[in-house]
Amino acid sequence: MTTTTPPAAPSASTERGGAVRLTGIGKKYGQFTAVHPLDLTVPQGSFFALLGASGCGKTTTLRMIAGLEVPSSGTVHLGDEDVTGLPPYKRPVNTVFQSYALFPHLDIQENVAFGLRRRGVKSVRKQVDEMLDLVQLGDFARRRPHQLSGGQQQRVAVARALINRPRVLLLDEPLGALDLKLRRQMQLELKRIQTEVGITFVHVTHDQEEAMTMADTVAVMNAGRVEQLGSPADLYENPRTTFVANFLGTSNLLAGHVADVSGEDVAVTVRGTTLSLRGDRCATSPAPGGDILLGVRPEKVSLVPAEDAAGIPAGRNRVTGRIATSSFIGVSTQYVIDTPVCGEFEVYVQNIERDARLVPGAEVVAHWSAAHSFGLGADQDIDAGVRTADTGEEAA
Structure with a gap:
């Protein structure tokens, strides 16, 4: 050298x-x-x-x-x-x-x-x-x-x-x-x-x-x-805007309503599902009844077959759904889940011990720590910063 x-x-x-x-x-x-x-x-x-x-x-x-x-x-x-x-x-x-x-x-x-x-x-x-x-x-x-x-x-x-x-x-x-x-x-x-x-x-x-x-x-x-x-x-x-959340990597952004604020814990209802995040990870001041965008990065989310849901630790956010597509990219497998809270909820699972049951059509539960959620103002364009695959330019 x-x-x-x-x-x-x-x-x-x-x-x-x-x-x-x-x-x-x-x-x-x-x-x-x-x-x-x-x-x-x-x-x-x-x-x-x-x-x-x-x-x-x-x-x-x-x-x-x-x-x-x-x-x-x-x-x-x-x-x-x-x-x-x-x-x-x-x-x-x-x-x-x-x-x-x-x-x-x-x-x-x-x-x-x-x-x-x-x-x-x-x-x-x-x-x-x-x-x-x-x-x-x-x-x-x-x-x-x-x-x-x-x-x-x-x-x-x-x-x-x-x-x-x-x-x-x-x-x-x-x-x-x-x-x-x-x-x-x-x-x-x-x-x-x-x-x-x-x-x-x-x-x-x-x-x-x-x-x-x-x-x-x-x-x-x-x-x-x-x-x-x-x-x-x-x-x-800690993105402060939807543009940053989408432009830097990938984010699942879910439009919801603030159901409750208790100390640093914020409960958000998204299409009938209650999810949690911490107040110090909100770019806006959450107030009960107000609108909010709850975000989570795909690699922060774990994925298990529905029959294994009983083993998920208490207190974690949970979203049920069905695997729509999966893509093997070497270091991880990228899944798109059809869920009640989001039609295309993305999950990246590191390829350490691949579960053969996680295939398109399988019923699954996606779960993550509330500490990995972040909150953004709901007055923003939820798709700001998303780059289209065909042109590589930012979506308007």
Whole structure:
């Protein structure tokens, strides 16, 4: 395994200046609002992701940070410096795009050295070697871009950007051109590189897994606004809107009425079935008689044949139904259950000890802990954020 030597640590002044702060930043194109005025702070040294479907405003936001788009309102600060009026080449940021834009006539060493030579730096060999070691391409210095794989070319593009020692590295869908297996490898590579150099990364992607794998903090964007901001685990476990619940993975959302609130316990009636959740997992204030959406992730739910229902521990939420379809996907089997509370209730069962009785047509009971339920406001579109299988775009 290649031993990497990280570049020299940033100076104290650079550390103070590495945070990105957007204040009231917005962008209009005529009558169309691409980004509604928003406030956003990216901490120094963090890996930050802007996540959303096509057209949500994430790339426009990134381009305003880079200086490639002029905001219609608001300011962009890097640390204490207001860079709103500065052109791109005067901002201490570099951008890596999906198209790597490597120079085909130059070898990898000269591609990485390009930025330094353009600035008039005479002695570049040591810095270039450090960067190639960082991205684990030291043995490929004399190869041309066409002799490298897509993932290796992407690492060259990252090295070329980092060698200029920017305060912030901006990544615009950098892994979109790679196949699934290589994309997953590069997710880990980018996170490793960011951890080693300690530079602030701002990453734009429409891929939920990509954002959740790499980022410390994720801003989920929708229609030019930030729907929710937080750590990947918090966004997944505690969605505050139906868009976030549906866009980040899969959720079973059940429309019901609050039957009772007793301390932290909330009882919800869904089409004659009483289910429970905890008040601290509600994005809205539940009140008896009010409407609410009760949600649960498919992997939080257990599934047993109806004849085994007596063995379900007391206090768990229960939904009876019949298996409509099942799909084996390796790590788990995904079931769609036809139930009184929901026509398509999804359950993901890990493939450890598969029960041969769980087949389409079987009568079953789905059950889960009340602590795994979450509550959302019933005034939202229950299908917001659902991505259609044929287009991959968010349902309107």
